[in-house]
Amino acid sequence: MPVTDPTVPVLDLGASSPDLTRQLCDIESVSGNEQRIADAVETALSAFDHLEVIRDADAVVARTNAGKPQRVVIAGHLDTVPVNANLPTTLEMIDGEEHLVGRGTVDMKGGVAVALKLAAELTDPAIDVTWIFYDHEEVAAELNGLGRLARNRPDLMAGDFAIIGEPSNATVEGGCNGTARIDIQLTGLRAHSARAWMGENAIHAAAPVLAILAAYEPERHEVDGLVYREGLNAVGITGGVAGNVIPDAATVTVNFRFAPDRSTEQAIQHLREVFAGFEFEVTDLASGARPGLDAPIARDFLAAVGGTPAPKYGWTDVARFSELGVPAVNYGPGNPLRAHADDERVATNEIVACEQGLRAWLTAR
Ligand SMILES: [Zn+2]
Structure with missing residues (x-):
């Protein structure tokens, strides 16, 4: 049982979202090595009575079951590309802005931190939320943890709308192109x-x-x-x-x-x-994925987080939701051009902005 296992890293979900990003990054979790971070996430979320927590290999799903008329799925992957002397993370002032520097800061533990913090704190969100933290995103598609969930437990991915916290400069990027x-x-x-x-x-x-x-x-x-x-x-x-x-x-x-x-x-x-x-x-x-931004639930989300939505060109996991009939967008902190780079770094105020945007939407009545 991870709950009593002293080797499981302890996450402080009450910390600020930039600090929680740092805690997550400093648990190395290169694809295939997600067990410790998944244990830590499962243990931290299991402390909250308002969440039902489900483990599937190294994916952790936590959901509210408050009987709201709508449900959103908010997902993020726990793995990173290989470390290249860029862990543990450091906090640095770059161009007058505080940045968290190191592997995973952009892709995508900032988005995961925002989700974890809100999962813990929003005990009564305006709509039901399924939070998904999954493994094996940065490797071959057949290993992808979200793909595995779609095969094993499609019920856990059901919802009216989905958001993936992949880096998108804290703006909304909708859908994605298909590829042949x-x-x-x-x-x-x-x-x-x-x-x-x-x-x-x-x-x-x-x-x-x-x-x-x-x-x-x-x-x-x-x-x-x-x-x-x-x-x-x-x-x-x-x-x-x-x-x-x-x-x-x-x-x-x-x-x-x-x-x-x-x-x-x-x-x-x-x-x-x-x-x-x-x-x-x-x-x-x-197949590609339609942005689904015409749905009322998506419009409410856009209004709450602000900014102008942009199209996503690369194929991303939003298409897995699209295949299940769930419109999905990317919304997360960090510049995607810095993902996978040795000098990967995120402006901490972008992490806070995403937390505020999602919080505003999920608490609006
Ligand atoms: Zn990613």
């Missing part, structure tokens, strides 16, 4: 290059594919009031047999980042139209 990767196969006829007229060059056959890509104008789609920029790019090309052989095969690998108003089927259909007459194989496909 295809291999376009070009074929030819092998021959000795001294008698090239006997063969058909598959690498030359890639030229029209590259011309299509070079001429392609990526679209912009407005979805629920946010404009998503798409992208269609060659990300790889292979071919060739030997220095004296006309090649009979070549492959162009293309990545399509598509707006969340296209389904995966529509994205593939679009690629069939763009590359009409060419054979291709789909090697990776993930």
